[in-house]
Amino acid sequence: xxxxxxxxxxxxxxxxxxxxxxxxxxxxxxxxxxxxxxxxxxxxxxxxxxxxxxxxxxxxxxxxxxxxxxxxxxxxxxxxxxxxxxxxxxxxxxxxxxxxxxxxxxxxxxxxxxxxxxxxxxxxxxxxxxxxxxxxxxxxxxxxxxxxxxxxxxxxxxxxxxxxxxxxxxxxxxxxxxxxxxxxxxxxxxxxxxxxxxxxxxxxxxxxxxxxxxxxxxxxxxxxxxxxxxxxxxxxxxxxxxxxxxxxxxxxxxxxxxxxxxxxxxxxxxxxxxxxxxxxxxxxxxxxxxxxxxxxxxxxxxxxxxxxxxxxxxxxxxxxxxxxxxxxxxxxxxxxxxxxxxxxxxxxxxxxxxxxxxxxxxxxxxxxxxxxxxxxxxxxxxxxxxxxxxxxxxxxxxxxxxxxxxxxxxxxxxxxxxxxxxxxxxx
Amino acid sequence: xxxxxxxxxxxxxxxxxxxxxxxxxxxxxxxxxxxxxxxxxxxxxxxxxxxxxxxxxxxxxxxxxxxxxxxxxxxxxxxxxxxxxxxxxxxxxxxxxxxxxxxxxxxxxxxxxxxxxxxxxxxxxxxxxxxxxxxxxxxxxxxxxxxxxxxxxxxxxxxxxxxxxxxxxxxxxxxxxxxxxxxxxxxxxxxxxxxxxxxxxxxxxxxxxxxxxxxxxxxxxxxxxxxxxxxxxxxxxxxxxxxxxxxxxxxxxxxxxxxxxxxxxxxxxxxxxxxxxxxxxxxxxxxxxxxxxxxxxxxxxxxxxxxxxxxxxxxxxxxxxxxxxxxxxxxxxxxxxxxxxxxxxxxxxxxxxxxxxxxxxxxxxxxxxxxxxxxxxxxxxxxxxxxxxxxxxxxxxxxxxxxxxxxxxxxxxxxxxxxxxxxxxxx
Numbered sequence: 076x077x078x079x080x081x082x083x084x085x086x087x088x089x090x091x092x093x094x095x096x097x098x099x100x101x102x103x104x105x106x107x108x109x110x111x112x113x114x115x116x117x118x119x120x121x122x123x124x125x126x127x128x129x130x131x132x133x134x135x136x137x138x139x140x141x142x143x144x145x146x147x148x149x150x151x152x153x154x155x156x157x158x159x160x161x162x163x164x165x166x167x168x169x170x171x172x173x174x175x176x177x178x179x180x181x182x183x184x185x186x187x188x189x190x191x192x193x194x195x196x197x198x199x200x201x202x203x204x205x206x207x208x209x210x211x212x213x214x215x216x217x218x219x220x221x222x223x224x225x226x227x228x229x230x231x232x233x234x235x236x237x238x239x240x241x242x243x244x245x246x247x248x249x250x251x252x253x254x255x256x257x258x259x260x261x262x263x264x265x266x267x268x269x270x271x272x273x274x275x276x277x278x279x280x281x282x283x284x285x286x287x288x289x290x291x292x293x294x295x296x297x298x299x300x301x302x303x304x305x306x307x308x309x310x311x312x313x314x315x316x317x318x319x320x321x322x323x324x325x326x327x328x329x330x331x332x333x334x335x336x337x338x339x340x341x342x343x344x345x346x347x348x349x350x351x352x353x354x355x356x357x358x359x360x361x362x363x364x365x366x367x368x369x370x371x372x373x374x375x376x377x378x379x380x381x382x383x384x385x386x387x388x389x390x391x392x393x394x395x396x397x398x399x400x401x402x403x404x405x406x407x408x409x410x411x412x413x414x415x416x417x418x419x420x421x422x423x424x425x426x427x428x429x430x431x432x433x434x435x436x437x438x439x440x441x442x443x444x445x446x447x448x449x450x451x452x453x454x455x456x457x458x459x460x461x462x463x464x465x466x467x468x469x470x471x472x473x474x475x476x477x478x479x480x481x482x483x484x485x486x487x488x489x490x491x492x493x494x495x496x497x498x499x500x501x502x
Numbered sequence: 503x504x505x506x507x508x509x510x511x512x513x514x515x516x517x518x519x520x521x522x523x524x525x526x527x528x529x530x531x532x533x534x535x536x537x538x539x540x541x542x543x544x545x546x547x548x549x550x551x552x553x554x555x556x557x558x559x560x561x562x563x564x565x566x567x568x569x570x571x572x573x574x575x576x577x578x579x580x581x582x583x584x585x586x587x588x589x590x591x592x593x594x595x596x597x598x599x600x601x602x603x604x605x606x607x608x609x610x611x612x613x614x615x616x617x618x619x620x621x622x623x624x625x626x627x628x629x630x631x632x633x634x635x636x637x638x639x640x641x642x643x644x645x646x647x648x649x650x651x652x653x654x655x656x657x658x659x660x661x662x663x664x665x666x667x668x669x670x671x672x673x674x675x676x677x678x679x680x681x682x683x684x685x686x687x688x689x690x691x692x693x694x695x696x697x698x699x700x701x702x703x704x705x706x707x708x709x710x711x712x713x714x715x716x717x718x719x720x721x722x723x724x725x726x727x728x729x730x731x732x733x734x735x736x737x738x739x740x741x742x743x744x745x746x747x748x749x750x751x752x753x754x755x756x757x758x759x760x761x762x763x764x765x766x767x768x769x770x771x772x773x774x775x776x777x778x779x780x781x782x783x784x785x786x787x788x789x790x791x792x793x794x795x796x797x798x799x800x801x802x803x804x805x806x807x808x809x810x811x812x813x814x815x816x817x818x819x820x821x822x823x824x825x826x827x828x829x830x831x832x833x834x835x836x837x838x839x840x841x842x843x844x845x846x847x848x849x850x851x852x853x854x855x856x857x858x859x860x861x862x863x864x865x866x867x868x869x870x871x872x873x874x875x876x877x878x879x880x881x882x883x884x885x886x887x888x889x890x891x892x893x894x895x896x897x898x899x900x901x902x903x904x905x906x907x908x909x910x911x912x913x914x915x916x917x918x919x920x921x922x923x924x925x926x927x928x929x
Contacts, residue, residue: 077652079695116644117918133562133900135916142692143915152695155648155919155927171926172652206920217543221582225504225599265569268506268579469907469915473560473900480896488570488896489562491544492582493633494921499598500582 076173078152083108084415087168087177089158089346091118091141094379094400095183096466101408103148107415110175112156112168115205117141120465122397123474124203125246128212129253130490131481136473138206139466158184161348163375179374179411182349182361183404186380186395189340189358199319200335203246212336213489214496216254219333220262221492221500224269230331236274237332239322241314242339243278243285245432248297250336251278252435255304260485276306277330279322281313281339286440288394289430293440296449300434314339341395343381356383360392365422367407373414378403386425397464398428433457436482503600505579510535511842514595514604516585516773518545518568521806521827522610523893528835530575534842537602539583539595542632544568547892549824550901551630552673555639556680557917558908563900565633566893585611588775590802606801606838609776609788610831613807613822616767616785626746627762630673639763640916641923643681646760647689648919648927651696657758663701664759666749668741669766670707671714672859675724677763678705679862682731687912703733704757706749708740708766713867715821716857720867723876727861741766768822770808783810787819792849794834800841805830813852824891825855860884863909 078085083106088095091113102109117138126132145151156170167176188204190197201212216238223235238254240247254276262271278285278301284294285301285308298308313325322330343359354362354370360383361369367376367384376382379400383392393399403423410420431453433439439453458478465471481487495501505512510533515522518540529536544565553559572578583597588609594601615631617624628639643665650662665681667674681703689698705712705728711721712728712735725735740752749757770786781789781797787810788796794803794811803809806827810819820826830850837847858880860866866880885905892898908914922928 077654115919116648117920133560134920135560135562135918138918138920140692140915140917143913143917146691146694149694154651155645210920218582221543224581227504264573265567267573267576467915469904469911469913472903472907476899476903477896480899484896486570486896488567488894490567490570491562491565492542493544493561493565493637 076154076156076170076175078110078175081108081150083150084178085110085176086179086181086411087112087175088181088183089168090183090185090379091115092121092183092185092379092400093397094185094404095181096141096144097401097404098181098183098378098408099145099148099151101405102411103145103151105412107412108150108152109148110152110154111141111145112154112158112170113141114155114157116153116155118144118466119206121204122461124206124209125250125253127206127209127489128203128216128250129257130213130487131253132474132477133489134206134210136470136477137465139470144466158346161346163348163372166374179414180376181407182346182369182375182377182381183379183400184344184346184381186341187344188337189342190337191340193316196314196317196335196337199317200241200337202337203250204341210494211496214492214494215334217490217492218495218497218500220266220269222497224266233273233275234320234331235333236271237277237330238275238334238336239277239279239330239332240336240338241279242337243280243282243287243308243310244338245286245430247278247280247336247338248285248301248432248434250338251276251301251306252304252433252438255301255306256435257487258305261487261490265490277309278306279309279312279314279324281311283311285310286432289432289440290442290447292447293432293442293449297432297434297440300438304435341380343383345381349375357391366410366420367403367423376407376411378407384423388427389425393425396430399425402426431457431460503581503583503597503602505535505537505602508535508577510577511605512537512603513606513608513838514539514602515608515610516595517610517612517806518542519548519610519612519806519827520824521612521831522608523568523571524828524831525608525610525805525835526572526578528832529838530572530578532839534839535577535579536575537579537581537604538568538572539581539585539597540568541582541584543580543582545571545893546633548631549888551633551636552677552680554633554636554916555630555643555677556684557640557914558680559901559904560916561633561637563897563904564892566897571893585773588773590775590799593801606841607803608834609773609796609802609804609808610806610827611771611773611808613768614771615764616769617764618767620743623741623744623762623764626744627668627764629764630677631768637921638923641919641921642761644917644919645922645924645927647693647696649924651693660700661747661758662760663698664704664757665702665761665763666704666706666757666759667763667765668706669764670705670709670712670735670737671765672857674705674707674763674765675712675728675859675861677765678703678728678733679731679860679865682728682733683862684914685732688914688917692917704736705733706736706739706741706751708738710738712737713859716859716867717869717874719874720859720869720876724859724861724867727865731862768807770810772808776802784818793837793847794830794850803834805834811850815854816852820852823857826852829853858884858887
């Protein structure tokens with residue numbers, strides 16, 4: 076893979092998400108060589124993907140070039156690569172651009188959408204885990220309205236304007252809120268010759284509340300906010316199939332729709348060669364101890380979404396969110412240096428900073444450790460936190476300009492079909 | 503096509519570029535029905551496409567939703583459609599979404615890249631006329647550097663870092679300047695383990711000067727600026743072929759390169775049914791009189807790049823630039839209303855506002871009617887004019903933020919491979 080051999084130990088990190096980047100930053104300017112591999116040449120700020128899908132933000136302003144994050148680090152090497160296999164006996168990874176030996180390996184490959192084995196749902200529904208996926212969804216939403224204008228079949232028109240979101244977690248809730256705002260503020264002006272009141276937004280949640288994992292108050296308020304925005308929230312309903320036209324469920328309920336967004340589950344993006352029964356666990360995550368070591372290895376670690384670290388508060392593993400990933404990445408940086416120096420590592424302790432979700436304009440729910448609140452102030456907190464955690468001053472400025480503009484003008488100008496998703500519109 | 507029939511005359515406009523949008527705006531709030539068709543749901547600010555290709559601007563900030571431009575106009579209908587044929591005997595257009603009758607038809611379909619019949623060049627080289635094309639070029643440039651890191655074959659590495667731009671017009675010159683700035687300011691930091699001094703930027707121009715059509719001073723200064731930036735300017739050289747590896751020319755000169763940008767010519771984007779010999783002219787443009795009427799028709803017009811209007815100063819037709827397009831669109835708006843009222847139309851007189859091009863950081867050449875200047879001040883004028891003509895307040899703000907940031911930090915953060923261009927990098 077053309078990585079120079081130097082006398083420092085080589086740490087290979089798979090994945091440039093929150094965990095991988097936090098770790099690489101910690102290791103900068105230390106006496107180690109770091110090789111970071113990712114399928115993309117940029118870091119994605121996933122919490123704002125739903126705003127890309129709904130035309131509120133440019134994709135480029137929630138992405139950041141990985142090479143730039145670590146440009147001042149002398150022994151840092153980035154490679155655009157996909158890892159196919161890990162050989163734990165030879166301490167080698169095999170990628171689409173060749174093989175590489177490692178002294179320490181950190182798997183930070185994150186998570187991917189979980190369709191629970193239903194290939195028909197996988198084929199016909201949209202996911203929102205990457206920027207290209209989010210742009211595809213943006214195109215599809217707009218294409219469906221263009222198509223709704225053309226048909227004289229009322230049922231088809233209604234199906235084209237019916238959005239079904241499966242999964243009532245933060246992704247589903249935030250997307251539903253944004254779609255509801257579009258329905259109210261943009262569609263009637265953009266499509267004066269279409270009865271956009273027919274547009275529907277449905278969230279289907281298999282459990283008995285949305286935003287599971289947040290407080291009861293947050294869940295109830297978020298539901299209230301959504302209903303006020305005209306979103307239909309279906310609880311205790313499990314989707315059984317979607318054939319591209321009809322969503323079927325475990326009850327009599329069905330939905331005729333041209334757009335299903337699957338936000339009902341994620342699973343670890345596991346890699347061949349690291350799938351032994353003794354450490355692979357529920358949802359394809361890798362069981363780690365509190366030093367993030369994978370069972371049976373001293374020098375192979377997992378951090379972030381792919382790692383399953385059980386704690387007293389989270390016996391099934393820490394939540395698959397940015398905070399555990401960042402904290403694990405930072406601490407593993409210190410721990411690997413300790414391991415190299417043969418000093419004892421420090422056990423990881425998760426500092427739960429809470430969770431939040433926004434529900435359309437002016438509304439959010441925030442659970443912090445000691446205080447939980449909902450409404451306008453929560454919305455300001457949500458915006459401030461998201462701006463703060465975005466990487467890059469330019470990204471923050473551009474996102475800020477967009478938010479101020481969108482807020483004042485009730486608008487979302489990135490409603491562009493740049494790469495058509497439907498064959499029909501490809502030119 | 504599901505367009506309501508009303509008592510007002512129906513004006514169909516093909517194309518939402520500078521010409522089509524200027525015309526539609528003029529017709530807003532008049533007693534006419536306007537149907538605007540475009541392959542994209544957005545207007546593209548083409549003069550800044552080269553900044554998208556070179557990571558200086560987000561694509562979304564030089565695009566603007568067409569529906570939004572005309573949202574307050576009651577009898578305006580936009581349709582996302584490709585026009586396949588015009589039937590001038592039945593006054594009907596045939597599109598991929600159905601047929602439509604017109605009372606007045608305005609062809610504003612613009613221009614497309616002209617490969618002068620060389621299909622091998624067309625297959626292997628990159629164009630930069632649309633946002634998707636510009637994004638493909640952005641991906642390719644970055645992918646080539648990623649690939650250059652991987653190869654141990656020095657010749658291949660040099661070819662991957664060799665950029666050949668064919669055509670010394672404003673597009674070629676501005677792209678070359680931006681690439682030269684990237685070579686100087688970004689590559690050494692992003693690719694510390696690659697000898698980026700090997701990167702080359704070549705412009706090949708068949709005539710004996712670059713920026714043909716501008717003043718001699720502008721042309722000479724632009725060349726000087728480019729040479730200072732390390733760009734090789736090859737004049738009086740005509741490219742004869744490019745097979746994906748080697749550019750051959752009409753002399754001994756050849757170039758081994760993985761990237762050829764073809765900016766050597768444009769032609770009218772003509773449409774089937776409007777190609778009669780009596781009005782189709784050099785470069786597939788449609789010959790129009792000074793009312794923009796196509797020869798032989800009272801009610802069928804052409805404006806912008808596709809229209810060839812000969813004047814005393816421009817006997818081969820007005821230049822294919824934004825200004826003639828905007829001015830023709832605006833005046834045709836008035837003239838169509840006069841025609842409807844049976845009043846005499848006003849002949850079009852082109853107000854030549856000059857031309858300009860930027861050549862990297864701090865340098866531009868500007869030819870105005872009464873004054874021509876080059877250098878830093880020209881660069882400020884260039885920026886101001888481009889910001890001013892961009893559609894949309896948000897776009898202006900975002901472009902401004904990017905420019906200030908890029909200027910202060912010597913940076914271009916949109917160096918993202920969002921949709922890989924090479925198969926190798928597609929995941």
